[in-house]
Amino acid sequence: MSIRVVVADDQELVRAGFGMILDAQPDIEVVAEAGDGAQAIAAVRAHRPDLLLLDIRMPIMDGIEAARVICADGDCRVLMLTTFDLDDYVYDALRAGASGFLLKDVRRDDLVHAVRVVAAGESLLAPSITTKLIADFTSRAAPPPAVPSSGPSSGRLSVLTGRERETLWMIARGLSNAEIAREMVVSEHTVKTHVSNVLTKLGLRDRVQAVIAAYETGLITPGAATGP
Known part of the structure; x- marks a missing residue:
């Protein structure tokens, strides 16, 4: 079954270029294009795609x-497009419900990979720049002081078990399920269960929102994303 995609960008050449790259894939179908946010909403409501590739500005x-x-409307996942000079908008986009973001100068293979990853229900957190940006934006939002991973839970995190709290901390560091499994010396299946429990208990959409929650609750602090 093909991944149905809507591409939204106000620059026609950019929109057409991304569309051609994605449409050339055997498992991806571009069902519509849009030149502004209102058109993007209309296209998503009309075509019910799996994913919207959406320019920030x-x-x-x-x-x-x-x-x-769109994220409040239904199940369509959103992958944002941005440029370096628009980094200030990325945090707001993730808070709005986007499942990740790409820089507009993304390589062809990385674009295709990102669409497949996000459409499959994951979030685009693998590149180190993502974690650093989220840390930066959350720092600007003045989160509470850091809470050590072994210390008492904040009110919001008190619903998590110790293992689930540890899993959230590792997600915020940018670790994949396989990396978390190695760190915790458990199976990937167990990690998936922990991740699912974290998202469900905290009412989160995906791993991106989990990272934001980890920073906002002070579980992890900006600059600590690559280590304890």
């Missing part, structure tokens, strides 16, 4: 507001 309605509406 667009006319009429920007990508952040469009992402907020």
Whole structure:
């Protein structure tokens, strides 16, 4: 079954270029294009795609507001497009419900990989830049002081078991399920269960929101994403 995608960008050449790259894949189908946020919402509602590739800054309605509406509407996952000079918008986009973001100069193979990963229900957290940016934006939002992983839970995290709390901390460091399994000396299946429990108990959509929650609750602090 093909991954159905809507591509939304106000620059026609960018939109067409991404569309051609994705449409050339045997498992991806671009079902519509949009030139602004309002058109993106209309296209998603009309075509019910699996994923929306969405530029952050667009006319009429920007990508952040469009992402907020689309993520509240239903199951379509959102992958944001940004440029280095728009980094200030990335945190807001993730808070709006986006499952990750790509820089507009992304390589062809990385674009295709990102679409497949996000459409499969994961979030785009593998690149180190993602974790660093989330840490930076959360720092600007003035999170509470850090809480050691072995210390008492904040009110929000008190619903988690010790293992689930540890799993959340590792997610916030940018570790994959396989890496978490190695760190915790458990199977990947067990890690998947812990991740699922974390998302369910905290009412989170995906791993991106889990990272944000870890920073906002002070479980991990900016600059600590690559180590304890």
